[in-house]
Amino acid sequence: MRKSIFLLTGILCLAAGTAYADEGMWTFNEFPSSKVSAAYGFAPGADWLKQLQLSSVRIAGGCSASVVSPNGLVMTNHHCARSCIQSLSGIRKKDYNSDGFIASKLEEEPRCPGMEMNQLSSIEDVTQAVQDATKDKPPEKFNEAQKSAIAGIEKACATSAEWRCDVVTLFRGGQYNLYKYRRLQDIRLVFAPEDAIAFFGGDPDNFNFPRYDLDVSFLRIYGADGKPWKATHYLPFAKTGVQDGELTFVSGNPGGTSRGLTLAQFQDLRDKALPQRLMQLSQARGWMTEYQKRGEEQQRHSNGDLFGIENGLKSVKGKHEALADGAFFASLQKNELDFRSRLAGNPALFAEYGDVWDNIATITAKRQDLRKTVSAVQDTFGSSLMTIARSIVRHADERNKPNGNRLPEFSDARLPQMVQRVLSAAPIYKELEIAKIRHGLTKMREDLSPDHPLVKKLLGNKTPDQVATELVRGTKLDELKTNAKGEPTAGLRKILWDADSKTVAASDDPLLRFVASYDPEARAARKLNEELVEGPLKKQEERLAKARFALYGSKVYPDATFTLRLSYGRVVGWMEDGVPVAPFTDIAGAYRRHTGAEPFALPESWLKARAKVNPKTPFNLVTNNDIIGGNSGSPMVNKNGEVIGLVFDGNIHSLGGDYGFDEKLNRTVAVDSRALLEALDHVYAAGHIAAEIRAGQK
Amino acid sequence: MRKSIFLLTGILCLAAGTAYADEGMWTFNEFPSSKVSAAYGFAPGADWLKQLQLSSVRIAGGCSASVVSPNGLVMTNHHCARSCIQSLSGIRKKDYNSDGFIASKLEEEPRCPGMEMNQLSSIEDVTQAVQDATKDKPPEKFNEAQKSAIAGIEKACATSAEWRCDVVTLFRGGQYNLYKYRRLQDIRLVFAPEDAIAFFGGDPDNFNFPRYDLDVSFLRIYGADGKPWKATHYLPFAKTGVQDGELTFVSGNPGGTSRGLTLAQFQDLRDKALPQRLMQLSQARGWMTEYQKRGEEQQRHSNGDLFGIENGLKSVKGKHEALADGAFFASLQKNELDFRSRLAGNPALFAEYGDVWDNIATITAKRQDLRKTVSAVQDTFGSSLMTIARSIVRHADERNKPNGNRLPEFSDARLPQMVQRVLSAAPIYKELEIAKIRHGLTKMREDLSPDHPLVKKLLGNKTPDQVATELVRGTKLDELKTNAKGEPTAGLRKILWDADSKTVAASDDPLLRFVASYDPEARAARKLNEELVEGPLKKQEERLAKARFALYGSKVYPDATFTLRLSYGRVVGWMEDGVPVAPFTDIAGAYRRHTGAEPFALPESWLKARAKVNPKTPFNLVTNNDIIGGNSGSPMVNKNGEVIGLVFDGNIHSLGGDYGFDEKLNRTVAVDSRALLEALDHVYAAGHIAAEIRAGQK
Numbered sequence A, B: 001m002r003k004s005i006f007l008l009t010g011i012l013c014l015a016a017g018t019a020y021a022d023e024g025m026w027t028f029n030e031f032p033s034s035k036v037s038a039a040y041g042f043a044p045g046a047d048w049l050k051q052l053q054l055s056s057v058r059i060a061g062g063c064s065a066s067v068v069s070p071n072g073l074v075m076t077n078h079h080c081a082r083s084c085i086q087s088l089s090g091i092r093k094k095d096y097n098s099d100g101f102i103a104s105k106l107e108e109e110p111r112c113p114g115m116e117m118n119q120l121s122s123i124e125d126v127t128q129a130v131q132d133a134t135k136d137k138p139p140e141k142f143n144e145a146q147k148s149a150i151a152g153i154e155k156a157c158a159t160s161a162e163w164r165c166d167v168v169t170l171f172r173g174g175q176y177n178l179y180k181y182r183r184l185q186d187i188r189l190v191f192a193p194e195d196a197i198a199f200f201g202g203d204p205d206n207f208n209f210p211r212y213d214l215d216v217s218f219l220r221i222y223g224a225d226g227k228p229w230k231a232t233h234y235l236p237f238a239k240t241g242v243q244d245g246e247l248t249f250v251s252g253n254p255g256g257t258s259r260g261l262t263l264a265q266f267q268d269l270r271d272k273a274l275p276q277r278l279m280q281l282s283q284a285r286g287w288m289t290e291y292q293k294r295g296e297e298q299q300r301h302s303n304g305d306l307f308g309i310e311n312g313l314k315s316v317k318g319k320h321e322a323l324a325d326g327a328f329f330a331s332l333q334k335n336e337l338d339f340r341s342r343l344a345g346n347p348a349l350f351a352e353y354g355d356v357w358d359n360i361a362t363i364t365a366k367r368q369d370l371r372k373t374v375s376a377v378q379d380t381f382g383s384s385l386m387t388i389a390r391s392i393v394r395h396a397d398e399r400n401k402p403n404g405n406r407l408p409e410f411s412d413a414r415l416p417q418m419v420q421r422v423l424s425a426a427p428i429y430k431e432l433e434i435a436k437i438r439h440g441l442t443k444m445r446e447d448l449s450p451d452h453p454l455v456k457k458l459l460g461n462k463t464p465d466q467v468a469t470e471l472v473r474g475t476k477l478d479e480l481k482t483n484a485k486g487e488p489t490a491g492l493r494k495i496l497w498d499a500d501s502k503t504v505a506a507s508d509d510p511l512l513r514f515v516a517s518y519d520p521e522a523r524a525a526r527k528l529n530e531e532l533v534e535g536p537l538k539k540q541e542e543r544l545a546k547a548r549f550a551l552y553g554s555k556v557y558p559d560a561t562f563t564l565r566l567s568y569g570r571v572v573g574w575m576e577d578g579v580p581v582a583p584f585t586d587i588a589g590a591y592r593r594h595t596g597a598e599p600f601a602l603p604e605s606w607l608k609a610r611a612k613v614n615p616k617t618p619f620n621l622v623t624n625n626d627i628i629g630g631n632s633g634s635p636m637v638n639k640n641g642e643v644i645g646l647v648f649d650g651n652i653h654s655l656g657g658d659y660g661f662d663e664k665l666n667r668t669v670a671v672d673s674r675a676l677l678e679a680l681d682h683v684y685a686a687g688h689i690a691a692e693i694r695a696g697q698k
Helices: A033-040 A046-055 A082-092 A127-134 A139-157 A263-294 A296-324 A326-344 A347-353 A356-378 A384-398 A415-422 A430-448 A453-459 A464-474 A492-498 A501-506 A510-517 A519-552 A587-593 A604-611 A652-658 A673-682 A687-694 B033-040 B046-055 B082-092 B127-134 B139-157 B263-294 B296-324 B326-344 B347-353 B356-378 B384-398 B415-422 B430-448 B453-459 B464-474 B492-498 B501-506 B510-517 B519-552 B587-593 B604-611 B652-658 B673-682 B687-694
Strands: A056-059 A063-067 A073-076 A117-125 A163-170 A175-184 A186-192 A217-222 A247-252 A488-490 A565-570 A574-576 A579-581 A584-586 A618-623 A635-637 A643-650 A668-672 B056-059 B063-067 B073-076 B117-125 B163-170 B175-184 B186-192 B217-222 B247-252 B488-490 B565-570 B574-576 B579-581 B584-586 B618-623 B635-637 B643-650 B668-672
Touching: A033 A565, A046 A056, A046 A117, A046 A247, A063 A247, A063 A635, A073 A643, A073 A687, A082 A186, A082 A296, A127 A139, A127 A175, A139 A163, A139 A175, A139 A519, A247 A643, A263 A296, A263 A326, A263 A356, A263 A430, A263 B263, A263 B296, A263 B430, A296 A326, A296 A430, A296 A652, A296 B263, A326 A347, A326 A519, A347 A519, A356 A430, A356 A519, A384 A415, A384 A430, A384 A492, A384 A501, A384 A510, A384 A519, A415 A492, A430 A453, A430 A464, A430 B263, A453 A464, A453 A510, A464 A510, A488 A492, A501 A510, A510 A519, A584 A587, A587 A604, A587 A618, A618 A673, A643 A652, A643 A673, A668 A673, A673 A687, B033 B565, B046 B056, B046 B117, B046 B247, B063 B247, B063 B635, B073 B643, B073 B687, B082 B186, B082 B296, B127 B139, B127 B175, B139 B163, B139 B175, B139 B519, B247 B643, B263 B296, B263 B326, B263 B356, B263 B430, B296 B326, B296 B430, B296 B652, B326 B347, B326 B519, B347 B519, B356 B430, B356 B519, B384 B415, B384 B430, B384 B492, B384 B501, B384 B510, B384 B519, B415 B492, B430 B453, B430 B464, B453 B464, B453 B510, B464 B510, B488 B492, B501 B510, B510 B519, B584 B587, B587 B604, B587 B618, B618 B673, B643 B652, B643 B673, B668 B673, B673 B687
Parallel strands: none
Antiparallel strands: A056 A063, A056 A117, A063 A073, A073 A217, A117 A175, A163 A175, A186 A217, A247 A565, A247 A635, A574 A579, A584 A618, A618 A668, A635 A643, A643 A668, B056 B063, B056 B117, B063 B073, B073 B217, B117 B175, B163 B175, B186 B217, B247 B565, B247 B635, B574 B579, B584 B618, B618 B668, B635 B643, B643 B668
């Protein structure tokens, strides 16, 4: 099912203030239980919310998950564990992505290199402290002052490497909340089905429905003692599943929405930012699709990247189509007009905030001027080696600075996550790295022009291909030894990460030298952007948020920020071009859709199990929960707080959800909990996992 | 030099009626000599115009050219002869693209497979006849009726295969003129420099300036007697070249402009049509760049395609950037507002034409609905074999219909060009064909959805890769034998082209069967689009043109239509971000820009000749002539009608010229005639060509 027209009757925008219907990605500390009660007769209480919050975990890379047994068993999507699956395949010379993986006992659960999960422990309002720090600062100093204040707050909170603390900007600047997380760093793989069923239908079916995907993986959190983590909170599976019309909750980490932007910013997205991104992703998709034809090994190495690119492309396409829809854009115009005329009707507020839209428009124009340069100079082309090299170069400098003056990612509170990434044992594929850097340098030359001094410096008398090949062939930054626990012990990467700035400066590693050679330019571009765009914009968005609170009240939800949010809704289909789409699919449908040709080929295990599985088992379902990218892997629970589904996607209309929620069309797509158990029981030799889950049922 | 901001002071739009300054791609029969005279003191007379018209030739594939000696020597761009150069390389197992080609005598001039040139012989106004044929037709019958009338007019004109006759729609429907061309079909290659100097700077420098390209090739027209064509008209080279500020003319075939569109259409371009095209071209660029890494041979085979894709991408990017520029778009809005308020001020005209903008908006919305389907079903994916297969399938049907009822490309007047293309001896590379069809089928599945009946029918239980491989490996449509003259004599392709519909229907060639299997759907989509979009739009655009003539008078130039046009202007640099760009580069600059790494590596011949060439020779130059894609290869002449340059590009600002001409920034880029002679004399062993050219000098 696909459709690019956005019906408008249901679109309600954050900008207009009040959220009706089941709209909203609410914070756990400001959840509108009374609204839920009014609509569904059930009001989530404090304990109910706490239990769900502490059973939810975030995957640092950009996904959601939940604990589903007292022994730290975690449920998330297959596509959220893809990099783990792919790394382990590389390390063990297997193809778990294609073949699936099942640990039949704890000893067979291998550690996922570089993976980290965070459990949200508490939320604290620090608005006053953050706003005080910037109160009298000019726009170009705003960012620096705020950064320093935030680093201080985060450091005071993150008392050991066990904790992660983030000051989160809500309402694009109206509120600042301190989120404190427990860091869970020993994550192991328990179960993954074959990619062919996890992503059945592939890119063509992605963001579409009806759907038949078992997009699940089970992981396990281990404690510092090397034993399964004793979870105090976890979500039991519902015994009976969920019915059409039933109340549903989704707890997860929507990555970001832009419902609070101004028209100037929407226009920038529609006309400049998104088209540029569409081109970039389309080109990356093109070359990587063709790269996969080099051979099976190269295909395996690049599968994860290609998935990410195609998923991103489809998502950006959906967003662009939403803004390109004349009627949808008119609704955004209407919202802003309403806001502005309300403000104009209040002379005191108008005197205070009347210039905010023009200011944002001016900053947006500046952003357009700087965009290509700023991003070209800071891009590491998706290359692991370049990212590592830049981190090492900067770490050597940043470690000598006071906490508040460092680049935020090097602040004391955030450094542990960076170590986790830089010193990860995930394998690095040099052939793929060459291709990425080659394409990246070509794009840099295109964006900056061949006459730009930096391009001349970096390419000299060579082609991007020559430069990329020499750098990757010559570098030893891939060298890293780890012990059985996955901790780095030796190798050039470890040595240079730990080294002082003099040693790093003296290293003759060609990639390190290359990256270091233009780090001043990269830092300068970042700083320029912070001073001329980000800082001034934060200041204006803070004012915009204040004006909005003043005119619309504060009972609204903030734009998504990849922090834990709760959405409520119900199981409900929708009308597509006048044709009803039912909310459930069943397992029989997957067999009907099987053609035998990728991406519509069921794996062997499913073909063999055909007689054993119950074809009537609900497979995937849709609800009107308000979610967005980052919610992948979120648990879907009923009013008893029991798992009824595993969120893995939205329908095609959900993509416009970045800018506004359309209750008539916007749908969340989940794997039904009954399908999860049915597959563990009857398709895979994984009854022990089903048993571990069932042990918690009430 | 690159810049994406369009200054507006100079933008004057066709929609606003009057063209000021040096704007305009004028027809030869309505050339505004008095305007030129007022500005430059020289009024081109009838003889002057006739001499230039008959010395200009159009290359059927999409370029311009000129005759420069009485022995039929033709000058055009290297990139306009690229497919010839590449075909000959394939046939002879050489790499003329990389190495260059020089025929030292007539016997060494090989025929370019499938190449045709057209010399514009006469122009006749047939507006009345065409408009009469559609006068009382409802919108959905408009196209059919017009097509039939046009086929009749063209057939009566094209009295033998020696002539080509096209009814050209001017002013988007305000006028219909019959263009009669002499067909010149035996074209041979005389001289081509190395790609490295023809396209020095490659994609990065394309559409930029300063520039250092020898983008030239010389061809020769041969008559039916197999001897060089005795040209009655040709352009001599100027003896002294051209100076800054001097009056210049460009005679060539601009492919198309859209200056007369309505806002609804501009909006469609900005928000839907162009972004889709950007994605498609970006993806094609990605996969083909990577395809080139398969090996040297594959690189050679795909060089021409990649050039076309990158050139197209950059051009579409420029167009999109123009429309995405808020100030530019506002100027288009202002133009339409002016037009509409003038109309509103004239009650009689308003009653007659007042609804035309709304009607066009409605048709544009319909076009958006149909676009993806219509184009997916009709696409032949850039594959030569698929294009041939479809032509054969349709030819078998169309040949049995009366002339006026056929698809226009099969009408008696146009069939000879199709034969020339279908039965061309240009080599076909099956590996590349597989890749093209694979990517094409994947895109078709994406655009139509995997559930579309046609997608199910074409892919069945196979992947796009499997289908493409089987079709291309199995087909024998590449089989074609030609005699020494390049005429087809045998082979399956020739047999099936000549066969009746029963024989074609009985062929078991897999690709032919594949294409035939959905030809009904492809035809139906085309017909639907003609009935619901093209026909109704033509009717409305005709009305719009009438309203414009009525309000603004008829002394305006029509949108470009890939027919012969004349532009006047002068040698003049421009200001880029406040910095002046000089109008000339010299040969010394090329040596300075040489890095040794592709695309900034001069070929051996130039490195060796360094001491011999005069470094001060002007190399490339810019003028403010109003041109657009299709003008490549156009001669640039002075007021004596002498060649002073060879147009090969526009600057980056010229790309927005599709929608409006900005005299301050829009520039034509040409090779200086002095550089052409200098290179022939001192870089290449091609003094005999220089001598042939000089023999005509006055």
